[in-house]
Amino acid sequence: MIKSITVIINQKGGVGKTTTACALGIGLSRIGYKVLFIDLDAQCNLSYNLNANLDSFSIFDLLNNKPLKVEKVIQHINNIDLIPNIPKMSVSNNNLVKLARKKYKLKNILKDIKDNYDYIIIDTPPSFNIFTINALVAADSVIIVALSDIFSIRGIYQVNDIVNGIQQRNNKTLKILGILLTKYNVHTILNREMTKLLYKTAKNINTKLYNTKIRESIHIKESQLFKQNIYNYMPNSNVTTDYKNFTKEYIKDINKKIIN
Numbered sequence: 001m002i003k004s005i006t007v008i009i010n011q012k013g014g015v016g017k018t019t020t021a022c023a024l025g026i027g028l029s030r031i032g033y034k035v036l037f038i039d040l041d042a043q044c045n046l047s048y049n050l051n052a053n054l055d056s057f058s059i060f061d062l063l064n065n066k067p068l069k070v071e072k073v074i075q076h077i078n079n080i081d082l083i084p085n086i087p088k089m090s091v092s093n094n095n096l097v098k099l100a101r102k103k104y105k106l107k108n109i110l111k112d113i114k115d116n117y118d119y120i121i122i123d124t125p126p127s128f129n130i131f132t133i134n135a136l137v138a139a140d141s142v143i144i145v146a147l148s149d150i151f152s153i154r155g156i157y158q159v160n161d162i163v164n165g166i167q168q169r170n171n172k173t174l175k176i177l178g179i180l181l182t183k184y185n186v187h188t189i190l191n192r193e194m195t196k197l198l199y200k201t202a203k204n205i206n207t208k209l210y211n212t213k214i215r216e217s218i219h220i221k222e223s224q225l226f227k228q229n230i231y232n233y234m235p236n237s238n239v240t241t242d243y244k245n246f247t248k249e250y251i252k253d254i255n256k257k258i259i260n
C-alpha cells in the first residue's frame with residue numbers, strides 16, 4: 001500500500017535533485033520498502049545512475065499515449081523498480097504540444113500500480129514543463145532540494161508558487177514536506193549565514209528545513225562515475241551518513257502525515 005508519491009524538485013540545475021532522488025529511493029529500499037523510481041528528466045541522469053537498460057520503452061512513450069502497458073516499461077533493477085527516461089534523438093514539438101494538455105496522464109498511469117509500492121520517488125528536470133506538472137498532479141508530497149546560495153532562495157519561492165497553483169486547481173493533497181540543503185560545507189561563513197536565511201524562507205512558505213544537511217563530498221561524484229550507489233560505494237562516508245539520516249527524517253514525516 002502506497003505511503004507516499006514524492007517529487008524531488010527545483011528548477012535550478014545542478015543542485016542535487018537526481019543525487020537525492022537516487023539516495024532516498026535506494027535508502028528506502030535498503031530498509032525493506034518497495035520503491036518505484038520515475039525519471040521525468042530528458043537528461044536521463046537518474047536512469048543512468050540506476051544502470052537502466054536504455055534500449056527500451058520510456059516514460060515518454062507512456063505519457064505520449066502509445067498503446068503500451070506500464071508493466072512493459074517498468075524495469076526491475078536489483079531491489080528497485082524504475083520507469084526510465086531514454087535518450088531520444090528527437091521529441092517533436094508536435095508531440096510536446098499534444099502532451100501539453102495532459103496534466104493527469106501520469107496520475108492515471110499510476111492509479112493501477114501505485115499500491116504495489118511503499119514509495120514512489122520522482123526526479124524532475126531543471127525547468128518547469130508538462131512533465132513537472134504531471135509529477136505534481138500525481139504526487140502527494142514535494143521535497144525542494146537547494147544549495148545555500150541566494151538564487152536557491154528565489155527558486156524556493158518559485159517552486160512554492162507553482163505547488164500552490166497545482167494545490168488549488170488540480171491536487172488538494174499536495175504538500176511541501178521540506179527543503180533539503182545539499183553540497184553543504186559547514187566550515188564556510190556563507191553556508192552558516194545562508195542556513196539562517198533558509199530557515200526563515202522555510203517558515204515563510206509554511207514548511208521546514210530538514211535538520212539533516214547533505215555535506216559536500218567527492219564520494220558522490222566518484223560513486224556516480226563507478227555507477228554504484230553511495231551506500232555500497234562508501235558506507236562510512238559523511239555524505240552516506242547524511243543521506244541515511246535524511247531518509248529517517250523523511251520516513252518519520254510521512255508516518256506522521258499518514259496518522260494525521
Ligand SMILES: Nc1ncnc2c1ncn2[C@@H]1O[C@H](COP(=O)(O)OP(=O)(O)OP(=O)(O)O)[C@@H](O)[C@H]1O
Pocket residue numbers: 012013014015016017018019020041043045124125126182183184214215216217218220221224239
Ligand atoms: N553532496 C554532494 N557533494 C558533492 N557533489 C555533489 C553532491 N550532490 C551532488 N553532487 C554533484 O553535483 C552535480 C549535480 O548533481 P545532480 O545531478 O544530482 O543535480 P540535479 O539538480 O539533478 O541537476 P539537473 O538540474 O541538471 O538535473 C553532479 O555532478 C553530482 O555528482
Ligand SMILES: [Mg+2]
Pocket residue numbers: 017018019041045123124
Ligand atoms: Mg537531475
